[in-house]
Amino acid sequence: MVSPSALDRKLIRDLLGSGAVVLAIAGIIAVGVSCFVAMRSAYHNLGEAKDRYYARCRMADFSVELKKAPVSEASVLGELPGVTEIRTRIQQFVIVDLEGVDAIINGQVLSLPDRHAPIINDIVIRRGGYFTGRPEDEVIVNDAFARHHGIEPGDTVHLLMGDRRRGFRVVGTAISSEFVYLLGPGAIVPDPSRFGVFYLKRSDMEAAFGFEGACNQVVGRLSPEVRDRPDALLDRAELLLEDFGVASTTPRRDQISDRFLSDEIRQLGTFAFVMPAIFLGVAALVLNILMARLTEQQRTTIGTLKALGYSDGELYRHLLKFGMVVGLMGGLLGCGLGHLLAGAMTGLYRQFFELPRLENRVFPGVMASGLAISVACAVVGVARGARGVLALEPAEAMRPRPPEGARVTWPERIPWLWRALGTGWRMVLRNILRNGKRNAVGVASSAMAAALLVSGLLGRAALDRGLEIQFSLILRSDVDLSFRDTCGRGALLEVRRLPGVDHAEPTLDVGGTFRNGPYKKRGAITGLIAGSRLTAPRDAEDRRVPIPPAGLALGRTLAEQLRVRPGDELVFEPSEGRREPRRVPVVAIVDSFIGLVAYADLAYLSRLVDEEFAVSGVQLEVDPRADRREELFRELKRLPVIRAVGVREEMIESIRRTIVDTNAAATVMMVLFAGTIFFGTTLNASLVGLAERRREVATLLVLGYERSAVSRLFLRETLVINSVGTLLGLPLGQALFWALMQTAQTDSFRIPMADPSAAFAWTLVVGLAFSLAAHAVVVRSIGRLDLQESMRIRE
């Protein structure tokens, strides 16, 4: 083995000698790299699992939803250029009646071939098997629902189909790529307790719903050339099937499950660069200062080595190696930590996404990039800090460093202020202001840590506020019913007579396409009665916006996407009724955090679809007593017109459970990460300061100062710097949160800005706690200072 050169041995001993400081920096780098590795790995884990799964299930590239069409007519879609394969199927919503469950459970039933064949949107059997081929009522249940309710193959489930309650024997449980993120009607988070998918034999479905030789959905796959821009093709499909009541055409990117999954993957991709960049930026800054100090401390040594004939390049490389080793340490640690974290994240995703083989794998490319990034960041930090080496003239370097300039700092020019300060504070302020550049880095670091923390904590506050606005101000009904078909006044009257109903308001949802010149968006208009109480659209200031008697109150996101403002007109093309394009004025803009909304007066909307008074759902205010509710639910299960039932409390509860719990885990991580920065930079700055001022500290101790009094000087400096940084970081964090939310928000889900005061307060507390923790280490170092040796240091 070649023994290391003397210079390398010096490097190793320098590294060992800087112990805590090097560890603190390596720690900050490790956090940044682990962030990168975790998010990048999770990104690949999800992306690859998705691709594998989609390929295995032969995931559809588009779907067309129809009222009802003969299979022979619907099959013409298969002949369109670009369409490689289609499958027609029957889908319906049902109410599920489980033994011992009073609550309303919504279900979607889907037809599958009686005998298994490789089909588009195929299922993957988890337990049990496919239909047996025997002439029995058999069902395959989606696995998450079955797991949640403890349903096993062999059990029986009852579905309310049409006006009949039918029992089906469970032959198997399955998952499918189209339901990776499974949402029930009106839900924004998966809730397997309240929504399930039930696969029935096509023959059963045809018979049960009167669909012999007919279908109400076509799913298909596209050739690679059209896969990414299917819009023109879908427009043609819509025209071809116009006579059969096209409710919607859905390219894969608008398919709910795919959209949630793809949005998540896309966001991970963004976050994987933003978050680590912050940590690594801080690490580079801190390293920069550390290196400048190491160079300064080794002034004489470096001067001597130069005198011996070492070139600037050799010495510079020597110091760069220092950075490389620190970077490598941080990188390796970060890769390991990142892999563990990726495992945790992937585990969390398994709760949301029903994806088979979603495993935490090691991606050598990601690890290598992580290492490269950390080394690069450390080297950049070192390179700037060590530039002093190049400027150092050996003859000058070997002379003792000239005393610090006695520059007058600005507080000294304000006599009353300066007089009011004690000697301690004067020393602290002079030290801070004279070492401007270094302390600026301290301020910047704590600002970044604070910003991170604020943005993490704001997530929770914003979520709470979003839920409050959505479910206390805008949507105020206790139970929402949606009907299978559009009904008339009679349905409303019938619902009003149900037990426990205190108040009922009709709604009408009309799906269709909004157009404004080149801008086009699919969506729906919700019709409300004048002065409706249970849906109360709001503007950005939470003020109620009245529904105009004619025209639309358009959601802000939709208005922005369509580029319309109040006073403009747009064209709405309903997908029901006569389907004639109508010009409708935009009268008001409303704010909503869930979905793309558009409101209109119910009577106005009815006329738009050529009806006199149409109702597609009813919102209820119900008696809060449990027995009255149970009675209502029992009655609802008996009503064949009901397609789905949404219960507000359950919806809020499931949102809280899923999103808030995930958010809590993310918040804990954020606190630890931000804490690492607070701790690392504080420790670094204080230890650097202590090393440089050993003689000053020793002198104070010799003069008779208590060690606690001396460490208080350092504490004051730390607190001043970190407080300034943290205060700057508060608005910065708010801005960061806003920017992250811009990338995170989707059509289906947006997050409002929340009152930041609680997040600010917690950030101050966490910042203080970690700064004090770092200070404890400094106190220990002061306690162990060798007075005699410190006094002998040649300056």
Added chain:
Amino acid sequence: MSLQTTRTDREETAADGPILRLEGVGRTFRMGEVEVEVLRDVDLEIGPGELVVMVGPSGSGKTTLLNLVGGLDQPTAGRVWFRDRELSACSKRALGEFRREAVGFVFQFFNLVPTLTARENVQVAAEIVDEPLDVDECLRLVGLAPRADHFPAQLSGGEQQRVAIARALAKNPELLLCDEPTGALDFETGKAVLAMLWDVNKRMNKTVIIITHNQAIARMADRLIRIRSGRIADDVRQDHPVPPGEISW
């Protein structure tokens, strides 16, 4: 390479002309608003194998002169040659190469790398030249072989200075420049260090320049140069230099 062969090599080159030549050399420093002329109009030739002692009070310009001939600094006026290489016209990089090949430094405060052992401190110099002397041999020569694995903090001042001499020798330079080598040492230790430099000059035939403010040391020199206020005040050849062992101060 052993010490014996080196000595022969050096003896061969010793014949041809001065090793160092300064012509009208001046050095001015800018200190804030004022310019300080530290050296002015210095003409000097030093031959190979000479043991030169430069004496002068603090601030007389001795160290500046040493830095100029050692390639640590450039003159603001005049020219400096090392053999036929004009140092005053060299780039920073070329000066670095010159120091690496030709010069060994010994400093008042030893300037050892604190995180390296005695042996490693010598190695750090030996590693950057093509034909270094044997590191352990150098340590043995200064009598520090038994303490080769000690760190500077574990060595006395005199021992540290001996390591510094070993370090200077390890590169096998033609020129040994010593800036107040006994300045931080007590009398006995100082004498031992001077004896070592005397040996290096006499036995290895190196050109040794020692600067000091200690007049007594001057007696060991082949040539004594007195510097006062940035000028050479006196340049005397001493036909009978006294070995350091016989000097006292």
